[in-house]
Amino acid sequence: MIDAIFTRCEGAYSDNTLRGYRNDLKHFKAWCDGHDMDWLPAAPQTIADFVDTQLETKAISTIKHRVDAIKFAHRMADLPSPTDNSVVYLALRRARRARHRRPKQSAGLTSELLAKIVAACPGTLSGKRDAALLSVGYDTLCRSGELAAMYVEHLNADCSRIRVPVAKSDPFGDGRIAYLSTATATRLSAWLSAADLHEGPLFRGLHTRQLSNRPLDTSSIRRLIKAAAKRAELEPATVRSLSGHSMRVGAAQDMMLAGVDMIGIMHAGGWKSHAVLSRYVENASAELMHERRWEGLKVLNAA
Template sequence: MHVESSSFSKQQASLDRLFARCEGAYSENTLRGYRNALKQFQGWCKERGLEWLPAEPHTIANFLDIEVKTKSISTIRHRVDAISFAHRMADLPSPAEHSEVRLALRRARRAKPRRPKQALGLTAELLNKIVAACPDTLGGRRHAALISVGYDTLCRSCELVAVRAEHLSDDFSHIYILRSKADPFGDGRVAYLSSANIQRVQTWLDASGIVHGPLFRGLHLGTVSHQMLGTSSIRRLIKRAAARAKLSDESVQALSGHSMRVGAAQDMMVAGVDTIGIMHAGGWKSQAVLARYVENASAEQLHHKRWQHLSSVFL
């Protein structure tokens, strides 16, 4: 028992050292996700008396064959990425490239062919319903501004909570998005606000008294916190606002912190904005990723737009 405890302590120390080296080079979210995934793999290996670093290809393959029984394919892929990351950071060859691991991944994909569940897009139609139902209170003004900014800027939740008052232009017409998941080195992008949403931001700032620091913050007993909202708070806030607007229970459950980004991309597609324009607006680097966002855009609206175009051409 003492030997097992000592071995686990050494493994934990090794994991801590590995991630200590990476601080500042990767985002906190990335490191947190990799750490959690590696803890799962490390614990699985410890139960079986196997080495986790370096790991043998058949060890990883067996791990994946067991994990796929209860985990989604996206979780399986993330754990392989984390294992590969650990080996790279330890200057070891990645066993994830071995044929045994590749075959295990293919088995996992074939065992779970279902597509990833897409969050319900918070389109302009839903946005207007939700914002109209926000009460004229401090919390209601924050909700209206946050949801509107999220829609206009196509920000991910982590980007939205990181926005600071200093990132707003003097006339509030645009926001500088400093860093994103697809922009780890902080090249940044500029996102623009509609006139209606400029007013909602102004109303929130006037009510909250925020001049600098995080734009969207927590509230406690009517007092504005100094701390920015957590990403999980975005999801809860959207669901509460949607329930207040009397959206169906099914719609409320389908909304997430990504819903504003999804809905805005879908609206842009329906409006005829080209792919490059949508990618630029949302900070996407991959057309394949964008395609998954917009594929649920209203087919009826797209067909009507096509028919209108064809009728004007052939008349």
């Protein structure tokens, strides 16, 4: 039944979305089978009980995603959604109140950190790739999945602009144009020249120093970021906190500190929601606010 649902959805949703929903539904179905309950259609009380038991070991974000997957399955089966019932709503409320934890935020790879990491990239083929990828990720505010989807054909002639072909907030692939700094364009040109790339995936893997025809996947990009940060001798805690979102977070924080308004940052990074962006930049804006407060107090105390 699960396979039938997702076969219908191929091409209408991204592979990552379908993969996540499929995995969540497998967990829910297994739980229902173990408790002798129907999973499709599922009774509201069944989902509420599932939420209560999941709370013992899972984060609230995981629980919410699994409830979304259950709602998705009912919609694709043309069944009324049991997740809209008050019993499920109250179970999710209990879960949120029991777990007073904010979503974990990746560390921001700011321009300061980027400069240190890029400076430590060697002049090898992989080093040129890493420097180019990190710089493009920062300038475009892209997630790792968006970097993996970039092709040489998305660049303009002088590497000053690139079309971001897909994004989490752009499910239909309308794309957006992102602008690259002179430094990034130079690093990107160096990578393209060294790899002799004229078409196809922009950022590729290397095996025994041989260039792959396939793009780097998201897990490889995450490992690349951490390895480059470690090579730059950043603090171990900083290395651990970096992720495939770090360039996006760091660039947004830098833009906030530079005085760019929220609308400008949203446009640059392709955000659709103020709430999501606010979580990215709140630490940077709060720090700036306190720095200005302390500077103001120094002036007052000196008077």
